[in-house]
Amino acid sequence: MKENSETSKWLDAHYDPVANLYTFSSCIALADLHGDGENKLVVGDLGTGSCNMKLKVYRGTGLMSENTLLDLPTGLVSFLMDQHEPRTPAIAVASGPFIYVYKNLRPYFKFTLPPLEVNALEQDVWNQAREMSVPSAPTQMDVTGQFDVEFRITVACRNGNIYILRRDSPKPKYCIELSSHPVGLVRMGKSVVVGCAQETLQGFTQKGKKLWTACLPAPVTTMGVMDLPTRGFQAVLVGLANCEVHLYRDKNLISTIKTPDVVTSICFGRYGREDGTLIMTTKGGGLIVKILKRTAVFDDRDSAPGPPLAQSIRLNIPKKTKLYVDQTMRERENAVAMHRAFQMDLSRLRLAAARAYVKALESSLTPMSSSLSEPLKMNAVVQGLGPSFKLTLNIQNTAACRPVMNLAISFLYDESLYSMRTAFFKIPLLVPGLNYPIDTFVECLSDKGISDIIKVFVLREGKSAPLLTAHINMPVSEGLALN
Numbered sequence: 069m070k071e072n073s074e075t076s077k078w079l080d081a082h083y084d085p086v087a088n089l090y091t092f093s094s095c096i097a098l099a100d101l102h103g104d105g106e107n108k109l110v111v112g113d114l115g116t117g118s119c120n121m122k123l124k125v126y127r128g129t130g131l132m133s134e135n136t137l138l139d140l141p142t143g144l145v146s147f148l149m150d151q152h153e154p155r156t157p158a159i160a161v162a163s164g165p166f167i168y169v170y171k172n173l174r175p176y177f178k179f180t181l182p183p184l185e186v187n188a189l190e191q192d193v194w195n196q197a198r199e200m201s202v203p204s205a206p207t208q209m210d211v212t213g214q215f216d217v218e219f220r221i222t223v224a225c226r227n228g229n230i231y232i233l234r235r236d237s238p239k240p241k242y243c244i245e246l247s248s249h250p251v252g253l254v255r256m257g258k259s260v261v262v263g264c265a266q267e268t269l270q271g272f273t274q275k276g277k278k279l280w281t282a283c284l285p286a287p288v289t290t291m292g293v294m295d296l297p298t299r300g301f302q303a304v305l306v307g308l309a310n311c312e313v314h315l316y317r318d319k320n321l322i323s324t325i326k327t328p329d330v331v332t333s334i335c336f337g338r339y340g341r342e343d344g345t346l347i348m349t350t351k352g353g354g355l356i357v358k359i360l361k362r363t364a365v366f367d368d369r370d371s372a373p374g375p376p377l378a379q380s381i382r383l384n385i386p387k388k389t390k391l392y393v394d395q396t397m398r399e400r401e402n403a404v405a406m407h408r409a410f411q412m413d414l415s416r417l418r419l420a421a422a423r424a425y426v427k428a429l430e431s432s433l434t435p436m437s438s439s440l441s442e443p444l445k446m447n448a449v450v451q452g453l454g455p456s457f458k459l460t461l462n463i464q465n466t467a468a469c470r471p472v473m474n475l476a477i478s479f480l481y482d483e484s485l486y487s488m489r490t491a492f493f494k495i496p497l498l499v500p501g502l503n504y505p506i507d508t509f510v511e512c513l514s515d516k517g518i519s520d521i522i523k524v525f526v527l528r529e530g531k532s533a534p535l536l537t538a539h540i541n542m543p544v545s546e547g548l549a550l551n
Contacts, residue, residue, distance in 0.1 A: 454545025
């Protein structure tokens with residue numbers, strides 16, 4: 069459902085096409101940096117790729133502060149370092165071979181990778197983490213859970229596979245083989261959603277079982293999770309190369325947002341004091357901020373073209389009964405005999421149908437003439453409640469350009485039940501393509517509430533066999549004759 073300005077579920081809060089922000093979804097975060105209940109937007113700006121790399125902080129629609137980075141940022145997260153009140157998060161930025169930690173928007177720590185000697189209390193944790201390995205170089209990663217309880221690490225690698233690692237497992241527990249390379253990876257609840265290079269969106273369980281596949285109209289540029297805990301709503305935001313952002317809940321497309329440029333990064337969460345804020349950056353360096361309306365309602369029905377949702381629901385097939393098993397065994401043991409009996413009955417049915425068709429053609433019992441010289445078509449209409457009925461015959465010459473003449477109509481009926489003013493009359497010349505209505509009147513002579521068939525014959529002068537034959541089922545007379 070493409071949204072226009074009247075039916076859109078989003079408010080256009082801010083759009084700056086020249087914000088000069090060049091980043092990806094992994095380098096955007098929303099955090100309450102000062103503990104005042106107002107979230108700021110933290111962006112790791114790539115600059116030109118070789119210079120002007122900066123850590124920028126936005127408040128509202130304006131730039132609040134910026135710090136220069138020495139190398140390209142590859143990831144950015146906010147985390148809590150201590151238990152002091154008010155609890156204000158720090159910002160960790162992965163840039164080149166270093167991880168920079170900023171506290172109160174000022175440089176605080178600098179970690180070099182690979183690390184130096186670690187704390188002895190953490191040595192066991194790092195040794196266990198070091199034992200985990202995947203067959204190929206990781207490109208994207210998602211982590212959930214707690215290390216001491218249970219955790220899962222979902223890793224997308226350059227070989228086109230996705231590996232899922234669990235606690236106390238040095239090797240991948242599950243492997244998802246994709247038909248094309250993954251370009252986006254997000255976790256939504258207990259499922260993993262992957263955007264692939266072949267313009268598809270696929271959903272998998274935590275054990276790697278494929279749940280669904282949705283086809284996309286354009287390549288994926290970025291992905292993000294839309295989480296609204298107050299409404300219990302979760303969905304996946306997918307930025308596409310055709311200047312659209314699609315919102316999917318499972319495989320259902322529930323909303324489409326048009327953007328002025330291709331979206332390169334997406335972040336949804338609390339910005340300022342608004343919980344439902346969607347922040348996007350574009351390929352040209354623009355910044356887009358949208359706020360979800362409080363009255364917005366997302367329909368779970370799929371608006372994308374294709375088969376209905378009910379088609380993908382697995383049927384509740386009942387268990388096999390003893391009668392079903394016995395019938396299956398009988399069919400298996402007597403398959404040849406049953407097939408021969410079926411073919412014999414089918415041949416007899418075809419023979420009976422062919423004989424009836426030939427008989428109808430030879431006796432002209434069809435409402436359409438089989439003669440090539442007089443191609444005619446006729447239907448009859450009975451009007452009235454009785455005892456007087458009006459009988460209308462509609463006759464049409466279906467030839468392309470040749471008229472038909474020297475025809476007559478005759479009626480055959482039970483003279484003890486009916487009487488007709490004219491039981492035989494000639495038909496005028498029939499011009500091709502025109503419908504000729506011929507009327508006559510039938511009088512019912514019985515008051516016992518019975519009816520019969522009146523036969524109509526279309527005759528040709530000099531021929532004994534009729535060209536057309538029609539049987540008219542007369543209705544029961546409901547009226548009373550007037551003396």
